[in-house]
Amino acid sequence: MEKKIISCVYISLFLVVVVFSIYKVNKKHEEKLYEVLYGRIEYAANSCYLDNACNDNIVLLDLYEKGYLDVQYDPITKEEINKETKITINEDNINVEK
Secondary structure, three states, rough: OOHHHHHHHHHHHHHHHHHHHHHHHHHHHEEEEEEEEHHHHHHHHHHHHHOOOOOOOEHHHHHHHOOOOOOOOOOOOOOOOOOOOOOEOOOOEEEOOO
16 A cells, blocks of 8 residues: 555656646747747848838838738747837847837
């Protein structure tokens, strides 16, 4: 009987560790997906700004219309990113409204 209880405790601890690890890996993966998405938007905005085709305050729709970026989708929900998302460029800083 005692061996059965000890086995259940070990199995429970193992499951807790596995579930927590899977959660952390999945969360880190989602963060990287968003980093890539917003990095792509920032790169396109910077290219547009350096080509003098955009000013320092633009929206995502401007990048679409000027051909700097294709339509972007949220990597998790698969919905289209709002076309009215504002992008501001300040000297060495590019901020995308999230």
